[in-house]
Every structure is written in structure tokens, then in C-alpha cells.
Amino acid sequence: MAFETILFSITDGVGRLTLNRPERLNSFTVRMHQEVAEALSALEAAPDMRVLLLTGAGRGFCAGQDLADRAVTPGESVDLGDSVERFYNPLIRRLVALPFPVVCAVNGVAAGAGASIALAGDIVIAARSAKFIQSFANIGLIPDSGGTWVLPRLAGQARALGMALTGKPISATQAAEWGLIWEAVEDDALGATVEALLAQFQQAPTAGLAATKQMIRASWLHSLDEELDLERDTMRRLGRTADYQEGVAAFIAKRKPNFQGR
Incomplete structure (x- = not known):
């Protein structure tokens, strides 16, 4: 696949998707949305996927929407809901639904929708120089791409409101x-830290990780009783997998397991 705005590959079950418009801090255009959607389709169709790495090229992760690609003429009304419905909402839904871990390596600024996309990852590791900015307040909008949902759940209402209403940058450490x-790591350690995590997931029992991801993300919608029942049912299903049998056998034999994944 030939792309203009992203770099994409799948090798030995590891997907790598790099937003590649560094001169614009990897901000989204319609073309980038289309190319990312094509890459996600390839990931969804691949039978042996173990993990996806999502990152940005150059000095930024993603600055959100490229406003020059969606210029507004003074006095003109524009339907931003259409852009959200066509591009950003499907992107977030597909990322969180992938049946394997999504690792986001935030190498620089993640602003606007770019911050929300980063936080959609299952594991987010950032360089200490990176910043997260909910910049929507500066142009009279709300945090989209799941921003109003994920921020209060991860950081609490007070911090979510502070980030969203002031647009103040938050450091990776904070x-x-x-x-x-x-995790926040030193800039020069980001690559090695991420590669070690990818290698771990490449050898992991993918079905169990996928179920864990799905259940934790959906747990906000369930009562404790409902979650206990789901845990029972999921444990019943996973207990019949080859990976569980291999994990137990390896534990007893005191050897490294050879998980086959999905």
C-alpha cells in the first residue's frame, strides 16, 4: 500500500502506523483520515495481529485537525458535526475495538483531537518533552474524539474541566x-521502551489481552453484579483456549510459554 500522509507496515504480527505530516505536526486532513482508515482495515483483516504501535513523525504526535484543510470563510456556516461523524468518531471506535493492544508512543505535542486519539490507546507512553493540550477552547469548540468522555474518567472532573476550559498544556510527567x-520516559528512552513492550505483546496470549481490553473498556456501563457474570463467562471461554493450556503447562515446567495468539 502506498500512502502520502502515513507510514504503515505489518511485520510478524506487529503493526506500525505513523502519522507522517511532520511539517504540520501530523495534523489531520481528509486524505490522512482516508489513509488511516485503509490501514485499520488491513489490521482488522490480518489474521495474526498481536499489537499496533501508533505514533507521529518528527517533533509532534498529532496537532489534531489541520484547520487549513477545513478553512472557514467569514460569515460562512460549517457543519463540524459532519466531520466528526464521518472521520473522527469512526477512528476512535475502530481503535478501541481492535482485538489486540494499541500502544501509543507520544513523541511530542498531542493537541486537540490529537490528544484524544492518543488517549484512545490501550497503553500510552510519552516522552517527557511531550505535552497534551485540549486546545478546543481557543477556537470555541468542545473536546471531541471522545475527549469529554475519557478526560473525566481518567483524570477526574476537576482536572478534565481545567484542561478543557483553559487549554493549558499538560506535561507528560503530569x-x-x-x-x-x-508512563512518561526520558526522550531518548522512548524508542527502546516502546520496542520492549511491542516484543512483549508479540509473544503474549492475544485472546486474553483482547478480552481484558474489551471488558475494562466496557466496565463503565456495568454494575458489579453484571461485571462478575461477564468475568465468569469470559473465564469459561478463555479456559478452553490453547493459550491457557500452554500457559499452565509452561508454568508447571518452568519454561517460557509459546503462545499462539488468536
């Missing part, structure tokens, strides 16, 4: 302390 992301 984001980790608040629970917005998994």
Missing part, C-alpha cells in the same frame, strides 16, 4: 501522575 497515560 499526565502520568494524573493517570491520563501509562
